[in-house]
Amino acid sequence: MTDNSISFDAATAAAGTSAHSHDRRFYLAAWRWHFYAGLFVIPFLLILSVTGMMMMYIGYFDGRDGENITVSVPLEATALSVSRQGEMAVKAIPGGTIVEWLSPKTADSVSVFRVKAPDGIQTMVAVEPYSGGIVETWVRRDGWYDFADNIHSDLLLGDPGDRILEIAAGLAIVLLISGVYLWWPRGQRLRDALVPAFGQSGRALVKSLHGVVGIWVSFLLLLFLLSGMSWTGVWGTKLVQAWSTFPAEKWDNVPLSDQTHASMNHGAMSDVPWALEQTLMPASGSQAGVIGIAPGVPVDIDSLSNLAKAAGFNARYRIAYPKGETGVWTINQDTMSADAEDPFSDRTVHVDRYTGRVLANVGFADYSLAGKTMAVSIPLHMGLAGLWNLILNTLVCLSVQVLCVTGILMWWSRRPSKTALRFFAPQVPENRPHWRGAMVLMLAVSMAFPLAGLTFLVVLTLDLLILSKVPGLRRVFA
Template structure:
């Protein structure tokens, strides 16, 4: 929850405000306030960009994935679609094929040209080009880069770290928000979830904010944690790095490239559990024969091999990127091939022999990998219409929660006082064992949050005490 309010007004001097419970209330409210001060702009950005991404992936894909096609007998062979795509871009090379979702949607081909990668949607019955546009520069890629990198285009860069800090503080907001919203002074639990419609002014906004936050707080925690699993520090250096598939079990020589090399610029298309896993190399004697000996290993035959392996519907085939590279057959929710993350499957073929070098399924993922496969699908609205509707509603709720907090601050702020109006820091702050344990647990679980808390405490206890003018502005 993103609250910037309390039932206790700043400056109130009553006996109750001096007791242990009241001091702890003010302290937690103060942490909540400062966390929200940083996180609110990011939360609004994340919600708006999230809705944009959801629209351009699940509802209106920009490459033409869902263009309506009229079935006309037998679909053409893939070689005929390749010829049509290359006729549109002479001198280009095709390095990815995406099969249609069903008989009434187009096939997609990616053509590498001197000007960059082009994505073409083709009628599978006539080979007519229905859409032809650059792979880069889509609204979805723009929103994705904003969502995770603040448009810096660098994983693990400053934009990534700023967003990770906001998400980490969001975890603190959820925990402190539930603490502040918890029923007290004889209230029932209904007070947490039902706004006081009879109230007015700040009291009404506070009850509305409290109820909205209580309803979506756990959902917000889920979105924050699933998003943090991709962040540069918590995800890349801890959770994701410890949860990769052990590629050594394949028995094939391994490349110095990882599966993340298959992600298009500004997009996450490879399953989380495989991103940091090395790719196998072609040219060895290992593997299980899939294509008959002597069969050319090309898009057409690899597609036939994929169907023989049991891939149905939309399946993606990527050509080798270098002489020792492999053909990759994949079907997963990360690439919007399927709305069943538990059906994820990635297969690698030797480019020379057509042998299966690796066959990774959902069951092969580690426990965190399985959790993330399902969690990311829910996070991105990939599991059906209900998931899309819920995610849109959640994003709108987050925006409302943030704006509601700002309204409460505006109504409570000391007008024309030239200061922020933060909750006061109590003297002789009571730090109970439960509070200390919770802060330590959160700091260990989310390292960036721990570092941020130390920075805020240093600001509060060292800087503000020695710089009166700054203390006045931020108080």
Template sequence: MVSVDAGESAPAGQTRIQRLYFAVWRWHFYAGLYVIPFLLMLACTGLIILWVTAISPEYGDRMAVTPGDKVLTVTEQEAAAIAAVPGTVDKYVAPIDAEKPALFRVQTADGAVMVALDPYSGQVIHQRPEAGTWNDWATTLHGTLLFPGEGEWWGDLLIEIAASLGVLLVVSGFWMAWPRNGESFSAMFVPKLAAKGRAFWKSTHRSVGAWIGIVLFFFLVSGLAWAGIWGGKFVQPWNTFPAEKWGAPLSDQTHASQNHTGVKEVPWTLELTPLPESGSTVGVEILPEGTPVVLETVVALARAIGFDGRVQVTKPADETGVWTLSRDSMSYDSPDPTSDRTVHIDQYTGKVLADVRYADYPVVGKAMAVGIALHEGQMGWWNIALNLAFCLSVIFMCIGSVVMWWVRRPAKALRLAAPPLPTEVPVSGWMVLAILLLSLTIPVLGLTLLAVLALDLVVLRLVAPLKRLVS
């Protein structure tokens, strides 16, 4: 729950709970100053991603085709794709059902092109470069602020700070919104629509925040699990699938190398897992001995081992690379994250080197598979509708927060008008414990809190002009 409500003078003779309220409100205000622009950006880009993935997929993979009497072989479809877009096919995506096209990724001199092809006639019905889509642009902005090259780290860090402070907003917002002084519990969830001015905005901010607070917390945490510090240095490495159990030689390339644009396609728990290598004698033999290991036979192998509907088949990247079969909700292959599956095949022997299913994920990996699917609206129309309502609610909350601040600020005053810091802040054991738990669980939040504390208690007291600007 976000608030940038301006402060008014603390009333004389405050009770202990009132002093604590003003202290929490001040920190809620500080966090909101930083977080609001990011939340607005995340909500708006989230809406764009929802539209271009669920409503209007840009690669044409949801376009309709008329089923014919006979489906062309995968080899014939591949030849038709190359005839239309000269190059080398390195990925095939089977149609999600009988009325949808097949996709081929063709590597050309000008980059990768996604070709949507009618599997009955071989006619190309849509083509476009793989990179540079609206989804790619919005996802990159959503995750790294479009910082180029190595600068992506800074964009990721700024967003991670915003998400970490967002957790503080939710926790502090719930504490401030909790009914007090004889209020009924319903007051927290039912807005006073008949109210006027600031009272209206405060009431709607409180109730909308109460309704979406838990969802916002979930979105922030699932997003943090992908962030560079909390996700990349702590959570993800601790919950990465152990490739050693495959018993196959391992490459120095990880599964993350199979992400080719800003849109991540590899399951979270596999991103840091090394890929197996081709060229050994290990593996489970599925194809009859002597069968050539080509796209046609690998697709047939996928069907034989249980892949139905949409399955993605990626060719080996080099002489030690493997064929990869995958179906996961992150790539919109299925609305069911518990059906995620990744299989690697030796390019020389056709033996299955690895077969990873949702049941094999560690506990946090399972939670992330479901959490990411919910976060990205991949689990059906109900999920899309929920995410749409959530993004619009976040935008309303952010705008309402600024309106509350504007209405409450002193007229014509060129200062932030932060809530006043009580002369004595009552510190309780549970409050210290909550702050310690949040700081230890999310290190970036702890470091940010220390920085804000130093600013509030040290810098503002020493720099009078800055103190006047904030007060």
């Protein structure tokens, strides 16, 4: 009996030690992945969070397309016709042609016309609706908002920058997953893992703050990363968007152009809904569609604005002028462009330039599940759903900056002296199978995002063929 008890206790202790050793090895493996992913990601997360805040606050206070410019409303004043306002706008840009009209969102807001000059430069012209006076002009997509947006989109490097940010976002997801595993309470109360240990100091306080802030912001940061990646060139455009775009085949017996909705965009800024970007535009020049503008009524900007009001467009909306002989008039309202704060009101209507017939009428309900998700998540990502959204996103951006700074501080304080030429990464677990298991898990996650997965494969190949073979490099990356 006694012998059996002793044997049983020894076996239990041995099993516990083995389980603890197993957990410890996996923890070290996850920590090493977390470290090296962070090493690459931190600079880009800082750039994205700072430029993201710049865009939100510039957009909220100053506006992107003149939506916040106001004028005095004369007593008993009646707004001029849109066509008359347009004539005044064109006079400000000699030889220019109107490309788009942005309706005032309130009675004291300006009308804004996008005018294309003979040299191709597009200028926004803000017009006082009651007198037709020019309030302000500015070159489109040439302000501080757009500078921040270009950095946020592709680091001012074009496609290479887009690919770099896509890799960073994919690795940031790996960073999140490994971070949650490292944070997971082990032998402590959940409450202690959710509240910073302000009673401690030094590295212990920094580590507690890093873990607590990270877990609180992790879900929102994941949504930000996924919605941001949906605009990227490979995972977003080639995979997710290509399979989730609105099918033009749903427009019965409507002639189609060879141009997609993306042709309405300008530079890095997207002006049309994500779900429609890769959808072919309808074409004018047939009797297709349903009656929009009554027969005999001229199809011009005035009748289009009346049609928009009759169709129920609320808040601010835009009307894009036809491009070319088969181009169409397009009435559009979407939250992503700061037209409204309600993504469920998003709507795009195409009208034949000759007959005034409605060729397509696409609303939020017509999108695929991915399209609906993006229609909601993009405005939230951009802080366009109201003041509460701006405040929430500000907290997320500040939290990301705290995570980056505390991560660097933890690494720096952990480094022994005289290791300037070493990264001093978390040690590789002694039992390699567990390290490989963590590697397989992280590769499975990263392979869901092709560029991140490819980056992992390149790094692992370099590690096996070069870094682990050259003593000097092995010491640096150890």
